[in-house]
Amino acid sequence: MRNEILTAFSDYCRDYEKSDRFYNSSRLSKLIYYVQEIILDNESLYIIIRPRIATQEAYRLLEDLTIEPVSAEELLDLRDRLVNRFHPQEGDILEVDFQPFYDYSPVIRDPKNIGKGVAFLNRYLSSKLFQDPRQWQDALFNFLRLHRYNGYQLLINERIQTQQQLSDRIKAALGYLSDRPADQPYESFRFDLQDLGFEPGWGNTASRVRDTLEILDQLIDPPDHQALESYISRIPMIFRIALISPHGWFGQEGVLGRPDTGGQVVYILDQVKSLEKQLQEDIELAGLDVLNIHPKVIVLSRLIPNSDGTLCNQRLEKIHGTLDAWILRVPFREFNPNLTQNWISRFEIWPYLETFAIDAEKELRAEFGGKPDLIVGNYSDGNLVAFLLARRLKVTQCNIAHALEKSKYLFSNLYWQDLEDKYHFSLQFTADLIAMNAANFIISSTYQEIVGTPESIGQYESYKRFTMPELYHVINGIELFSPKFNVVPPGVNENVFFPYTRxxxxxxxxxxxxxxxxxxxxxxxxxxxxxxxxxxxxxxxxxxxxxxxxxxxxxxxxxxxxxxxxxxxxxxxxxxxxxxxxxxxxxxxxxxxxxxxxxxxxxxxxxxxxxxxxxxxxxxxxxxxxxxxxxxxxxxxxxxxxxxxxxxxxxxxxxxxxxxxxxxxxxxxxxxxxxxxxxxxxxxxxxxxxxxxxxxxxxxxxxxxxxxxxxxxxxxxxTWKIHTTRLLSLAKIYGFWNYTSQENREDILRYIESLFHLLFKPRAQALLAEHMRR
The missing domain is CATH 3.40.50.2000 (Glycogen Phosphorylase B;)
Structure with missing residues (x-):
């Protein structure tokens, strides 16, 4: 591995009294800096090089010092041979390859822009759509007509029937608002705007409504991608959010420090409070308080009947400091009460997630009085459930990994069979591949979570190409240059964590x-x-x-x-x-x-x-x-x-x-x-x-x-304010582009479903059978 290679080279230079120049700037030293791994196999030396972030190449060095490139398939076969030298694989092995599904999608070219996906996507798709003014105006007009809340029409009503009418009415509304005081409340002129074809959602004061209409007027002709992001961020599209976190002891008191329960719980509870506050602020700014609209946020977790003094056996728990945010706990079905009545390790949770998602869908619909506008998965299990729910509900899916175990446990994919009894990585890594490719967008806390540093491989990058011997080869597990990746770091709860100097x-x-x-x-x-x-x-x-x-x-x-x-x-x-x-x-x-x-x-x-x-x-x-x-x-x-x-x-x-x-x-x-x-x-x-x-x-x-x-x-x-403002903006922009570009994701989703049913589910059922015997 890289650290061993660098240490060996340093020892070699010391033992043979090589010059500083040789050690620091010779061609050999530069090559060694980029070598990630060396594999010795009989008489051949295999060198895996990472010449830049998010890119790996493999070469075979022969006895006569000739060099041959090695394909991904050859390299994975070699790894399998070395791991299973006493039980060589016979015949072909399943290859998982997501690359063909990304071939028709836009990809970022410059590695330094990885993690800035929404900005890239907005520029790319805007430029394509803006080339045809008629198509662009129709797409924008049809998108505006979509928005409703509990039967209330928002933004525009049936008095505006065409995009040309929309353009004319915007100008009429701007004329009407031009001489009104900036702080005049929306409710005082609501019905005048309604006569022109405008329903609530444009703003809470004359100046806010005017600003929003002016941005839209600019967008119609000539359009601009920055104005588009600014406008989409103002559209009232998100009122109900479900955050999914099944494993661990999810609660507000008496849970931190228990197994599988730590930073993720703190993160989600702080995020919920900030999300509700931001949603309420957005609703008020949009003037929707005239319709008595209020946001609702639900954290979906697992109900644990034997709750060990916690509230994890309660179906509903109000989240402190919120108006309408709740922990909704849904039990695992009682396949084996000795297990399902108690806490289950995050490494053992996999057999229960599909039925949990089916049961949770009914519970979420009942609590929301409909379906959520956004589903946010957390960690590997939560992201898998988010995929299952988003697929059934046809809702935008966001993933947050918190941690991907694959990069935490060295060689965990290569030696998965030795670790399977304790960790069940075959299920976890398959779930990760499914969820990260299914998500509409992915939030990471840092850039290196995606693609690492010049010296180290990123968490998502570790899913690009790997083998699980005798199970499958991943030829291309994730497109790291996809605009679905966005870096949005979390904040801290400023009511609890503040300087000692206060x-x-x-x-x-x-x-x-x-x-x-x-x-x-x-x-x-x-x-x-x-x-x-x-x-x-x-x-x-x-x-x-x-x-x-x-x-x-x-x-x-x-x-x-x-x-x-x-x-x-x-x-x-x-x-x-x-x-x-x-x-x-x-x-x-x-x-x-x-x-x-x-x-x-x-x-x-x-x-x-x-x-x-x-x-x-x-x-x-x-x-x-x-x-x-x-x-x-x-x-x-x-x-x-x-x-x-x-x-x-x-x-x-x-x-x-x-x-x-x-x-x-x-x-x-x-x-x-x-x-x-x-x-x-x-x-x-x-x-x-x-x-x-x-x-x-x-x-x-x-x-x-x-x-x-x-x-x-x-x-x-x-700060959480920065985080939640960005998260909601991302959800709206990805929602807009999914609608207007009419991107056909059905092919990749069908492929993902095949992996779920043919790979994940049989292994989950085998683990369930083992649980039943306990």
């Missing part, structure tokens, strides 16, 4: 209680370890105890560094203290490992481990208390798709050290508002933290400088 907003009672919990409370039920010197600078981390989050790696880094132990304490908030409290095999393994590390490095008196599940409000205050003590936050994950805890710690003012593998590379600007660490290099990680601590000791204002820069970074770039 004492007037902090609750004294919570602060005293949490200060005691963090540093001094003697409670063996909740806390393991006492601190010999609570006054040392705290190194703090908070995450679930699973392998990827790597809290044990941070503990080992601390254990290996005597200097860190002399100057700092390590404080971990990590869910559970005892193995008997968990049913998750990874969590049990990490609990045992953490105890071993504490004993091996004799960290008693230097480490404090809190086995608690904190309400969200307490989480915000805990960051601020650590900041009061001029501590730091370390996020040592082996891979992090985005990193909400990084935003949370930064906005509270904590200097933050985060993994260089994944999303944090785009959140943090190294040594400006935070620091990168490599969680696989423990000595290097310790030295980076020590360098910061030393600088702070020499110059106390350095801590405050990094703290302020971290706060500024979040407020300038990562």
């Amino acid at each position: 004492p007037e907003e902090r609750l004294l009672e919570s602060r005293d209680r949490l200060e005691d919990l963090l540093f001094t409370l003697d409670d063996p039920v909740q806390v393991y370890g006492t601190l010999d010197d609570p006054g040392k600078r705290p190194i703090f981390s908070m995450a679930r105890l699973d392998r990827i989050k790597n809290l044990t790696g941070l503990a080992e880094c601390f254990g290996k560094s005597k200097e860190l132990q002399e100057r700092c304490n390590l404080i971990l908030v990590a869910g559970k203290l005892r193995t008997e409290e968990s049913t998750d095999h990874e969590e049990i393994s990490e609990i045992e490992k953490l105890y071993r590390i504490i004993d091996e490095y004799e960290l008693q008196g230097k480490v404090r481990w809190l086995g608690v599940r904190l309400p969200k409000g307490d989480s915000g205050e805990i960051y601020r208390i650590i900041a009061d003590h001029q501590g730091i936050f370390v996020q040592p994950a082996l891979f992090e798709a985005f990193g909400l805890t990084i935003l949370e710690s930064m906005v509270t003012g904590l200097p933050t050290f985060a993994t260089r593998f994944g999303g944090p590379l785009e959140i943090i600007q190294d040594k400006v508002n935070g620091f990168y660490i490599n969680p696989t290099l423990l000595d290097e990680m310790a030295s980076i933290i020590l360098e910061f601590v030393s600088k702070c000791d020499q110059n106390p204002s350095y801590w405050e400088e990094i703290s302020k820069q971290a706060i500024d970074r979040v407020y300038s770039t990562y």
